[in-house]
Amino acid sequence: MSLLSVENLAVHFGTHAAVADISLSLERGERFGIIGESGSGKTLTALAITGLLPEGAIMAGSICIDDQPVPTNERAMARLRGKRIGMVFQEPMTALNPLMPIGDQIGEAIRLGDTGGVEHIELPMLLKEVGLENRHGQRYAHQLSGGQRQRAMIAMALASQPDILIADEPTSALDLITQRLVLDLISELCTRRQMALLFISHDLKSVGALCSRVAVVHNGRFVEVGGTGKVFGAPQQDYTRRLVAAAEFKMKPVTRPPIGETLLEVRGLTRDYRQGG
Amino acid sequence: MSASRMIIFVLRRLAGFAVTLLVAAVVVFFLLDLLPGDPAQFILGINANPESLSQLRAQMGLDAPAWQRLFIWIWDMLHGDFGQSYTQNAPVAELIGERLWVTLPLSILAMIIATAVGLPLGILAARRRGKFLDTGIMVLAQTGIAIPNFWFGMLLVLLFAVTLRWLPPGGFISWGEDPVAAARALVLPSLALALPQASILARVMRTALVDVQGQDFIRTARAKGMTMGEAVWRHGVRNALLPVLTLLGLQFAFLVAGTIIVENVFYLPGLGRLIFTAISQRDLILVRGATIVLILAVTATMLAIDLLYALVDPRLLSGARQ
Amino acid sequence: MRRAFRHPSLILGLAASGLFALLALVSLVWTPYPIAEIDIGRRFLAPSLAHWLGTDNLGRDLASLVMAGTLTSFVVAALAVTIGAGLGVPLGLAAAAWGGAVEWAVLRLSDFVFAFPAVIVAILITTLFGPSAVNAILAIGIFNIPVFARVARGGALSIKTLDFVAAARLAGLGNWAIAFRHLLPNIASLIIVQGTIQLSLGILAEAGLSYIGLGTQPPATSLGLILRDAQSLFLLHPSLSLVPGLAIVIIVVALNLAGDGLRDVIDPRLKHQGGTGVTP
Numbered sequence: 001m002s003l004l005s006v007e008n009l010a011v012h013f014g015t016h017a018a019v020a021d022i023s024l025s026l027e028r029g030e031r032f033g034i035i036g037e038s039g040s041g042k043t044l045t046a047l048a049i050t051g052l053l054p055e056g057a058i059m060a061g062s063i064c065i066d067d068q069p070v071p072t073n074e075r076a077m078a079r080l081r082g083k084r085i086g087m088v089f090q091e092p093m094t095a096l097n098p099l100m101p102i103g104d105q106i107g108e109a110i111r112l113g114d115t116g117g118v119e120h121i122e123l124p125m126l127l128k129e130v131g132l133e134n135r136h137g138q139r140y141a142h143q144l145s146g147g148q149r150q151r152a153m154i155a156m157a158l159a160s161q162p163d164i165l166i167a168d169e170p171t172s173a174l175d176l177i178t179q180r181l182v183l184d185l186i187s188e189l190c191t192r193r194q195m196a197l198l199f200i201s202h203d204l205k206s207v208g209a210l211c212s213r214v215a216v217v218h219n220g221r222f223v224e225v226g227g228t229g230k231v232f233g234a235p236q237q238d239y240t241r242r243l244v245a246a247a248e249f250k251m252k253p254v255t256r257p258p259i260g261e262t263l264l265e266v267r268g269l270t271r272d273y274r275q276g277g
Numbered sequence: 278m279s280a281s282r283m284i285i286f287v288l289r290r291l292a293g294f295a296v297t298l299l300v301a302a303v304v305v306f307f308l309l310d311l312l313p314g315d316p317a318q319f320i321l322g323i324n325a326n327p328e329s330l331s332q333l334r335a336q337m338g339l340d341a342p343a344w345q346r347l348f349i350w351i352w353d354m355l356h357g358d359f360g361q362s363y364t365q366n367a368p369v370a371e372l373i374g375e376r377l378w379v380t381l382p383l384s385i386l387a388m389i390i391a392t393a394v395g396l397p398l399g400i401l402a403a404r405r406r407g408k409f410l411d412t413g414i415m416v417l418a419q420t421g422i423a424i425p426n427f428w429f430g431m432l433l434v435l436l437f438a439v440t441l442r443w444l445p446p447g448g449f450i451s452w453g454e455d456p457v458a459a460a461r462a463l464v465l466p467s468l469a470l471a472l473p474q475a476s477i478l479a480r481v482m483r484t485a486l487v488d489v490q491g492q493d494f495i496r497t498a499r500a501k502g503m504t505m506g507e508a509v510w511r512h513g514v515r516n517a518l519l520p521v522l523t524l525l526g527l528q529f530a531f532l533v534a535g536t537i538i539v540e541n542v543f544y545l546p547g548l549g550r551l552i553f554t555a556i557s558q559r560d561l562i563l564v565r566g567a568t569i570v571l572i573l574a575v576t577a578t579m580l581a582i583d584l585l586y587a588l589v590d591p592r593l594l595s596g597a598r599q
Numbered sequence: 600m601r602r603a604f605r606h607p608s609l610i611l612g613l614a615a616s617g618l619f620a621l622l623a624l625v626s627l628v629w630t631p632y633p634i635a636e637i638d639i640g641r642r643f644l645a646p647s648l649a650h651w652l653g654t655d656n657l658g659r660d661l662a663s664l665v666m667a668g669t670l671t672s673f674v675v676a677a678l679a680v681t682i683g684a685g686l687g688v689p690l691g692l693a694a695a696a697w698g699g700a701v702e703w704a705v706l707r708l709s710d711f712v713f714a715f716p717a718v719i720v721a722i723l724i725t726t727l728f729g730p731s732a733v734n735a736i737l738a739i740g741i742f743n744i745p746v747f748a749r750v751a752r753g754g755a756l757s758i759k760t761l762d763f764v765a766a767a768r769l770a771g772l773g774n775w776a777i778a779f780r781h782l783l784p785n786i787a788s789l790i791i792v793q794g795t796i797q798l799s800l801g802i803l804a805e806a807g808l809s810y811i812g813l814g815t816q817p818p819a820t821s822l823g824l825i826l827r828d829a830q831s832l833f834l835l836h837p838s839l840s841l842v843p844g845l846a847i848v849i850i851v852v853a854l855n856l857a858g859d860g861l862r863d864v865i866d867p868r869l870k871h872q873g874g875t876g877v878t879p
């Protein structure tokens with residue numbers, strides 16, 4: 001019995017097919033990566049699974065959690081999402097409500113995800129688990145750094161103690177060092193909580209570091225699926241090969257020595273931004 | 278967000294408010310005291326006899342230089358003394374004070390009705406976007422914006438006072454004499470004032486909420502386990518209120534001034550009637566005082582909405598959003 | 600242009616406002632009856648072939664009055680828009696092009712003018728010079744200045760960050776040249792849309808001012824003034840106030856539809872943003 005199984009998923013906008021014929025299955029604790037360039041349909045796949053597709057999108061195919069088809073009723077689907085699936089999005093600044101302290105936003109997720117079991121989760125515990133302090137809970141999104149915001153998002157996703165964590169480009173909006181920290185945090189949390197991970201990214205390195213299995217998506221279809229080492233080490237498809245080659249970043253050395261005198265010199269340049277009215 | 282930031286913000290807004298009033302007072306003084314040349318002559322007309330002229334000059338303190346008169350005028354106003362009306366032979370502050378008992382409740386009632394009707398309709402239209410209800414509300418709003426409030430007042434009188442006889446067609450009995458009758462007299466005028474405002478609010482609220490529905494944090498709220506409706510209610514409405522508040526500040530400020538037009542339809546003894554009488558009798562002192570009170574009401578409304586905005590949006594105080 | 604013809608409400612709005620503007624212009628050379636012709640013998644006539652909309656308490660032909668009144672309303676509102684755009688747009692452009700102290704001054708000035716709604720300005724002017732249509736033009740025009748200044752500044756600021764403006768600056772163009780050669784043409788459509796909206800608001804404001812006696816004076820007439828004359832009679836003869844009132848509503852709806860439609864056609868990104876006009 002798989003935790004999540006998707007069969008022949010397709011998403012259309014009018015006559016345009018954005019996602020076609022996608023099937024995948026996810027076992028408990030498994031880490032599955034979906035990799036592809038922007039606009040390839042990887043985000044739409046995640047949104048389709050969680051029932052969050054934008055207006056005007058038409059979906060076909062079947063999605064089952066624990067071999068049960070997901071409900072079509074909006075409220076039932078919302079509650080299922082709240083209790084079973086945690087989601088982390090790309091841009092934490094816009095994904096957080098600017099007018100509500102993040103502690104309250106996490107608290108909301110705790111209440112919505114409460115399954116009525118004995119285990120009761122609390123805000124301070126959650127904050128600590130993602131590496132935030134209690135005082136951060138009283139702050140608003142604009143008062144946190146990019147990394148802290150994404151940690152808050154992760155805390156929100158964990159609040160319901162979900163079985164599946166879906167992370168959609170969770171590090172693209174962050175700087176390199178913060179990216180590393182956030183990826184480590186996700187990896188550590190998945191191990192500790194035995195969560196399955198659906199990791200969506202365009203970055204081969206992070207997929208390679210996190211996931212055991214990977215699917216390469218191109219023009220809305222899976223072109224190659226398999227173990228991460230196998231797919232990246234010995235790509236079978238032409239597209240995958242090009243993707244792997246492009247990821248190997250080689251710098252051409254500058255061969256020409258500088259000629260003559262300095263053309264432009266900058267010294268002690270400052271630029272202040274006045275706060276406009 | 279710290280308390281000191283809040284205090285600085287409030288102080289800055291209060292200072293801006295005070296400066297606006299001060300400059301407005303200078304402008305009004307220039308227009309009504311300096312432009313006519315000799316205000317006493319202006320008030321009494323060309324054929325005035327020299328005795329009453331010099332008497333009025335003395336009463337108005339016209340012998341002092343202009344800047345001194347300006348200073349005294351402002352200083353007195355700060356102490357609640359708006360001068361003596363020449364034509365009504367009564368203190369201006371008292372005359373205005375009586376009238377405010379009609380004008381202020383009327384404008385506040387209209388604001389409450391406009392908000393209570395406009396915002397829910399806007400929210401409803403946004404939630405049913407593209408559906409019949411949405412189209413219906415927007416057609417109503419488009420029409421409501423185009424209806425002159427005083428003309429709508431006439432229609433209300435025809436329907437509710439003449440045909441149905443539910444409410445009085447006009448006039449006013451003072452609050453002290455019969456508070457119920459006084460309140461009933463203000464129902465139709467405040468509905469007339471509220472209609473265009475409610476229409477504007479409904480349209481702006483709808484636009485703002487439609488905008489907000491596409492925002493990422495609504496998707497986050499849904500990902501947490503909310504339906505679209507719950508997400509919009511918990512997270513959308515407050516965010517959508519920000520652009521609405523900006524407009525509300527201006528709209529409600531002008532509503533205060535618009536009150537004096539609608540008072541005319543219902544023969545209400547408000548500030549408007551006082552001003553029209555003062556204009557026709559060339560009572561500069563009364564016009565001056567009444568104008569300042571109107572400007573005070575307009576700017577105070579704007580200030581109140583500004584402060585409200587800071588309460589709703591925490592980013593304003595931290596300077597993250599200027 | 601082709602997009603314009605696929606926009607039914609724009610066509611409806613333009614056609615209806617055009618029709619009323621045409622009727623107003625025709626009143627310059629011809630009205631069914633002279634508007635000043637008083638004939639007590641034929642007062643309060645119901646609509647008929649001779650008098651399409653009936654006659655008023657002085658026996659004047661209501662259709663003729665509405666035609667002439669529409670002209671006044673349009674002229675007052677149009678001149679007020681001219682004042683507002685003529686002063687407001689350069690102020691807004693200057694604020695955007697210079698920034699700094701200039702911008703600060705323009706913003707504070709526009710905040711300040713907002714403390715003077717048209718009614719208050721009209722009260723002040725009427726006290727000094729007596730009531731006239733010019734009061735209404737000035738009062739509404741002054742109010743329009745900050746509206747246009749804000750729209751011009753907002754539009755210009757978003758254009759100013761684009762690379763072609765930086766290129767022009769590198770090429771050595773000064774602030775004035777940039778404001779008028781690069782910023783103004785790019786915000787012209789915004790100004791036209793705002794102008795349409797302010798025109799409709801101006802017609803409403805003129806009606807209000809004339810109705811309380813601070814605007815147009817007899818023997819001239821305007822839609823607001825006809826309503827003022829009808830005020831004391833409207834309980835007995837409601838049609839006298841219904842006709843001019845409906846004329847105002849139709850003209851303002853038509854102008855708003857045209858304004859919203861123009862906005863959609865000129866800038867499809869702003870579709871469904873809804874008019875957010877501010878009443879003077």
